[in-house]
Amino acid sequence: MLDYRYKTFLVLADQLNYTKAAKLLALSQPAVTKHIQYLEEHLQVKLFQYEDRTLKLTQKGKYLKDQVTVLNREISEILDTLSEREEIPSFMIGVSRTIGEYYIPEHTCLFCEEKRVKINLMVENSERLLQLLKDGKIDYALLSGPVQSNDLTAVSFYQDEVTLACSPRHHLANQTLSLNDLKHERVLLREEGAGLSDAIDYQLTEAKQSLHQLTRINRIGNIQLLKNYIKNNDGVGFLYHISMLNELKTGELATITLSDFKVHQPFYLVYPKQAKSKKEVDCMLEIFSPSDPTGCEDNLPT
Template sequence: MLDYRYQTFLALTEEMNYTATAKRLHITQPAVTQHIQYLQQELGVELIRYENRQLTLTAKGIQLQKDLYLLQREITKVQKQLASTIEHTTLTFGASLTIGEYMMPDFIESYLNQYPTHDISMVTDNTRHLIELLEHGKIDFALVEGEFNQSIFEFQKIAEEPFIAVCSEKCSLWKQDQSINDLFSTTILVREEGSGSRLIFETAIKNKGIHLDSFSKVMTIGSIGAIKRLVGKNVGITFVYQKAVEEELKNGILKKIPLSDFSVIHPFYLIYLKRIQLKEMETIEKFLRLIE
């Protein structure tokens, strides 16, 4: 177990409020203050700063928070291993929505066929949240399509996938070659902010001097499945990884819109923190060997 004062610090970094932290930990507010003051004096650094009536973490505070999350994760693993009579491996990772839904089932099947005694725990979420989970030590690695800080994470490219425009088979846009500018009068469906695929799309059009607002109507939908169904009903068009619409293209429900001036092929990455335990690295390498 972490020292109770470090537990108080972690709770405060999540609540960013002394009263809420005290209530959460069932201690008094002065006790929270005393715990933080003790840590700052013991470590000889400022961890929490109060400015403009708002709490903020210092650079040292952010570093300590990340280190404690990782340490807490290792402590939990040790406790589980000691409590268990059988030694087993758990593959704990995250995948962005496109990868998780359309690529991972085959990978997981291959992994379990080779390592049938291993457990698997996969979180499916957008890239931004997966990075937070990695930094907090909640998952061992993540498979993402979005951008990430390469100074913090080690990474391996696992695939490259075309990013295409699609419409309903009832729409006439797929019937002839055109420019992306010809699509501005159309409703476009996009994922929520924080999604890797949305960031890829916005970056691609920004490089052409185009903003999302150039389209007559923008609808934000947080589900790939819902977007595909709406596009199939001819509500609008979307830009999506080809892997995510393979079945719909094959069945003719959706059609690829041929664009003369838009061609994007984006890599998918497996990322993990540079500070990682040897045992976890061995598990990641086993997984990588299966998908290479």
């Protein structure tokens, strides 16, 4: 910062009148005189002189005015730059439909993190998200199904149970049976490529079972529509437990327990191998791991 007396000098150099300069600076005229005298003594040059009773700048005074004006502008630019808010990093996160519609709104404090990062969300099924991730169109994917790729790293941040849902009016409601007992029932599933479908297929393969033993399967690519059909008693269907909590509370849906088929599926934060720093990944995990939305402000870094 320039000495405050240089501001007095610049105003007087513009006005060439002590009375006007003092008024603009909200100073007394003697104070303006003292500021100029200090500068002249400090610099050991004469800055002003009177010619025919008119105040004028000396040649050294003109030079100093030009240089101080430039310096003052540069200092202002520096201060403006220093005071600018640091750019907030922005991330495009692809999320599966279950996570986007049911997990994030209820279990994370997403926008409490605006002070630290900017999060943009894209909702697609898992198959599409994996392709977008490999193509570099998204920074991370949050997937609600198994991840099988040597090019990607998957870190679990939550786990949910796959539940067989039905209408409370369904004849199998609240019963325990085997998967084979469903062979004549209409079973509603998410579309192929959805994380839920992948999780079911993976578990069936592990158990040396197959969907082929179920003879009446219909696939529906929308979670809410699938639930509506189940509520209308048009069939039974597999859903993540998190996506049917409200309907279970209100009694709109009931469950069927399968003694020989249980799926506990992790939800994953997925990103290209060796493409992200540990600090960034830890930040994403902190944002998307389950939290109490009412207390998320307390968790923000200061």
